[in-house]
Amino acid sequence: MFEVGKIYNRRTDIHGVYKGQQYGGIATPANHPYVFIFTSEAGEEYGYSDGFSPDGTFRYTGEGQEGDMIMSKGNLAIRDHQKNNKEILLFEAASQGMVRFVGNCNFIIHHTEERPDKNSEQRAAFIFHLDIVPQTKGNGVESPKAPYLIKPTKSKSLKQLREIALSNTPTKAKAKEKLIHVKYRSDAIKLYAKKRANGLCEGCDTKSAFETKSGPYLEVHHLTRLSDGGADSPENVIALCPTCHRRAHYALDGVSFNNELRRIAKAIEAKLA
Known part of the structure; x- marks a missing residue:
């Protein structure tokens, strides 16, 4: 339905098709199984500071402009979305109306x-602490109990790290277990990217400039991200030397370079599939 990283016109592509509230951060269309939530840096001056936390979850501020927030309407829709068989779809502001x-x-x-x-x-x-579900070409593996709580370590194989990174959190797990899994999945994707690179920058194909206690020094870069920190998936991460990483963020050709990095990452993952 929607493609991760793709830009849409909120009014025509979302509300024009699915209805729901056209203004504000949460839209709950009555006749579709979705809860649309929107985030923007513009809301920070009003206390709406959203973003990824160190534990890998996305922290999303509820609705309500004045006084204490109430667990009703959009806030309730987020909390009870699984009970109501609704999917939460997260969008970030890109430009005016997009x-x-x-x-x-x-x-x-x-x-x-x-x-x-x-x-x-x-x-x-x-x-709200939200788990962004990994987007993959296949379905992630959802284990019913403890197997999904495997801790990622450097000793794990590339295949094992990939499986941890792509595994879905069981919806019936306890909140504490879900938080542990999200953290493990976030750690796994970073270890995966570095192990996949095998000491070489995946941007310029040069050897890491130096070794650390944990191995060759490379930095993990997300290719499609929220304020430069976003959803984790193998096709969306790449291991870079410091120079290429800073080029991706700050260079005049940063946009075109990121597009080239996306092509490289997709080609690497295609070989591993």
Whole structure:
């Protein structure tokens, strides 16, 4: 339906087809099994600070512009989406009226913290911890119990790391287990990218400049990301030397270079498939 990394017109491509609230951060179309959520840096001045956390989850601020947030409407739709057989689809603002699809999400838990409302008054805000489901050419493996909690380590094979990175979190697992799995999956994709590179920069094909205690020094770069930090999948990561990594972020030809890196990553993964 939606392709990760692709840009869509919110009004025509989303609301024109599926309906739902055209304004605000959460849209809940009545006749479709989806909950659309939208994030933008523009909301930070009103306490809506979203993004990926170190544990690999995406932290999404609930709706409600004034006073304490209430667990109703869009907030309730996020919390109860699995019970209601709804999919959460996350989009980030790209330009005026345009949004980029980040991926399908599953709610894990939420917490409440003090955030300013639109009047700069402190209030209780809901922060939802979301698991962005890996996007792959095949279906991820969903194990019913402990096997999906395998801790990724350098000693794991490339195949084992890939399986951990692509495994789906069982929807019936406890919240604590889900959080552990998301963290393991995030760690696995970074180890996977470095092991796949085998000491060579996948951007310029040169040997790592130096060794560290954990092996050749390479940096993992995400090719399609939210504010330069996004959903993990083998086709979306590449191991780079520091020079290529900074070129991808800051060079005048950064856009074209990232497009070339996407081509390289896809070609590498095609050989491994």
